[in-house]
Amino acid sequence: MTESPDAARSSTPGNGRVDLPRRSEFRADDRGLADAAGSWKSAYIHIPFCSHRCPYCDFAIVDESQANEVDRQRYVDAVISEIAMEDPFGSLDSVNFGGGTPSLLTSDQLEQILNALKGRFTLTTGVEISIEVNPEDMDQRAIEGLVGRGFTRLSIGAQSFDGQVLGVLGREHGVGVAQDVAVEARSAGFESVGIDLIYGHPSESARSWRATVEQAIALPVDHISTYALTVERGTTLSRDVLAGAPAPDPDDQADRYEMFCDLAGNAGFARYEVSNHARPGHVCVYNLSTWSHGEYLGFGLGAHDHRRGERSRNHQRLDRYLEDIEGGIRPRIGSETLSVSDQERDRFMLGVRLAAGVALTPFATAFASSERGKRLIDAGIVDIESDRLVVTHPMLTDAVAREALSVSVGDC
Numbered sequence: 001m002t003e004s005p006d007a008a009r010s011s012t013p014g015n016g017r018v019d020l021p022r023r024s025e026f027r028a029d030d031r032g033l034a035d036a037a038g039s040w041k042s043a044y045i046h047i048p049f050c051s052h053r054c055p056y057c058d059f060a061i062v063d064e065s066q067a068n069e070v071d072r073q074r075y076v077d078a079v080i081s082e083i084a085m086e087d088p089f090g091s092l093d094s095v096n097f098g099g100g101t102p103s104l105l106t107s108d109q110l111e112q113i114l115n116a117l118k119g120r121f122t123l124t125t126g127v128e129i130s131i132e133v134n135p136e137d138m139d140q141r142a143i144e145g146l147v148g149r150g151f152t153r154l155s156i157g158a159q160s161f162d163g164q165v166l167g168v169l170g171r172e173h174g175v176g177v178a179q180d181v182a183v184e185a186r187s188a189g190f191e192s193v194g195i196d197l198i199y200g201h202p203s204e205s206a207r208s209w210r211a212t213v214e215q216a217i218a219l220p221v222d223h224i225s226t227y228a229l230t231v232e233r234g235t236t237l238s239r240d241v242l243a244g245a246p247a248p249d250p251d252d253q254a255d256r257y258e259m260f261c262d263l264a265g266n267a268g269f270a271r272y273e274v275s276n277h278a279r280p281g282h283v284c285v286y287n288l289s290t291w292s293h294g295e296y297l298g299f300g301l302g303a304h305d306h307r308r309g310e311r312s313r314n315h316q317r318l319d320r321y322l323e324d325i326e327g328g329i330r331p332r333i334g335s336e337t338l339s340v341s342d343q344e345r346d347r348f349m350l351g352v353r354l355a356a357g358v359a360l361t362p363f364a365t366a367f368a369s370s371e372r373g374k375r376l377i378d379a380g381i382v383d384i385e386s387d388r389l390v391v392t393h394p395m396l397t398d399a400v401a402r403e404a405l406s407v408s409v410g411d412c
Contacts, residue, residue: 023126023281023283023285024280024281024282025281026280026281026283027270027280028269028270028271028272028276028277028278028279028280028282028283028288028355029270029271029272029354029355029356030356031356031357031386031388033283033288033356034272034288034292034351034354034356035292035356035359037285037288037289037291037292037294038289038292038293038294038347039294040093040094040285040288040289040292040294041089041090041091041092041093041094041289041294041295041296042092042093042094042095042096042285042286042289042290042294042295042296042297043092043094043095043096043117043121043296043297043298043299044096044098044286044296044297044298044299044300044303044304045079045095045096045097045098045102045113045299045300045303046060046098046099046100046298046299046300046301046302046303047075047097047098047099047100047101047102047104047105047300048060048061048062048075048099048100048300048301048302048318049061049062049064049070049072049075049099049100049101049104049105050062050063050064050099050100050101050104051064051065051101051104051172052064052065052170052172053065053066053170053236054169054170054171055168055169055170055235055236055237055240056169056170056198056229056230056231056232056235056236056237057232057235058232058233058234058235059099059100059302060100060301060302060316061099061100062100062301062318072104072105072109073109074322075300075301075318075322076105076109076112076113078321078322078325078326079113079116079299079300080112080113080116081325081326082299082300082325082330082331083113083116083117083120083299084116084120085330086120086121086297086299088121089121089295089297089307090121091121091122091123091124092117092121092122092123092124092127093124093126093127093128093285093289094127094128094129094130094285094286094289095114095117095123095127095128095129095130095286096128096130096131096132096286097110097113097130097131097132098132099132100301101132101133101134101137102131102132102133103131103132103133103134103137103138103142104134104137107142107145107146107148107149110131110146110149110151111149111150114129114149114150127152128152128153128192128284128285128286129150129151129152129153130151130152130153130154130155130192130284130285130286131146131151131153131154131155132155132157132196133154133155133156133157133181134157134172134173135156135157135158135173135177135178135180135181136172136173136177138156138181138184138185140184140188143181143184143185143188143190144188146190147188147189147190151190152190152191152192153190153191153192153193153194153284154181154185154190154192154193154194155194155195155196155223155225155284156178156181156182156185156193156194156195156196156221157171157178157196158178158195158196158197158216159171159196159197159198160197160198160204160208160212161175161178161179161211161212161215161216162175162204162208162211162212163175164203164208165201165203165204165208165212168201168203169198169201169229178195179215179219182195182219182220182221183219183220186220186221192222192223192282192284193220193221193222193223194221194222194223194224194225194278194284195216195219195221195223195224195225196224196225196226196227197212197213197216197224197225197226197227197260198226198227198228198229199226199227199228199229199253199256199257199260200228200229200248200249200252200253200256201229201248202245202246202247202248202249204256206252206255206256206259209256209259209260210259210263213259213260213263213264214263217263217264217267217269222278222279222281222282223269223276223277223278223279223282223283223284224260224264224269224276224277224278225275225276225277226257226260226275226277227275228248228253228256228257229248229253230248231247231248254395257394257395258395260277261277261394264277265277268280270355271355271394272288272354272355272356273287273288273291273353273354273355274353274394274395274397288354290350291350291351291353291354292350292351292354293343293346293347293350293351294306295307295308298312298313298314300314300321301314301315301316301317301318301321302314302315302316305335309337309338309339309340309343310335310336310337310338311335311336311338312332312334312335312336313332313333313334313335314331314332314333315331315332315333316333341363344361344362344363345363345404345407347361347363348361348363348364348367348404349401349404352389352391352397352400352401352404353391353394353397355390355394356388356390357385357388357389357390357391358388358389359387359388360384360387360388360389363407364389366407367389367403367404367407368382368384368389370406370407372403372404372406373403373404373407376400376403380392381393381396381399381400382400
């Protein structure tokens, strides 16, 4: 890992801002970049519409195959109204459209939301404007429409390049479609192009996964996110497993993850967070800021906020969300004000997922000095490097975070 030069930071002492265009000079796992990301401000826009619900999905979505009537423009208008309700926040360093399936909206509808954000908050120089898309929604016209409206980053939900695995995951695109979208997105002028992959379905062999990874890294992409298939309560997958279908094997998933890290690392991708690898200069600003405890606003169904030591969340039912917005009410389902010590605990729990690790704050120091922390250090699972605490085995990050919960506020 390299250390960022002081020039990466704003020239105004103490203002905590960072010159975003300079991020292109650094590796994704740069420690200085991770620390700087905590000062970046972001907005997340949740677009809940999906043509159908995938068997593993437990997100707040609208399954259009089960809905009697869907008015997407009404939802767009509601999101714009919610943006207008937000208190001043400052300029945005990143905007991320997630879902759901944001690519089901038209480019004009997406632009309406972007214009509302620009009018309410303004965007910084070098802002990242990112959107998650399903491959089957994208053609050359749609891709060029996004570029023309200011989107700078495309994240393609490929999930696999094995047709059988795509089928059991409930995906509707063919193997070659995601590859074509990546090539067309690069040609259209996107600054960064990413691919999302899911690993560990029981039907997936090691050979199949290796072929998927090799195809992904051969594409003109700058960023790859990998997610282990999980069995979430209430999903079709969970009901199948309860009925006797095989569940994902954690040992197989660990092997798949290690295989990906080796292949991606040899191809020039650096891991900057457990699930995210990027080429130099192509870290996802929204991702890195979120894991670095940066502040963000959330708009739309089920969206979450984190600002000024408070976390809030929106309704997950579309009718309730629309009812509140159209009644002039913020669609909150709950909020929590965090104490300073709680915020430090949060910063640690998020930051241990980063390859750069976390600074030795009082909380991190207390954990490293605890009996559980010492055992992890002795086992080589946690390391102290240059005044930072680093998890050396990414697949054990969640276990380390659980152990850290044993640290009491008084210990800090």
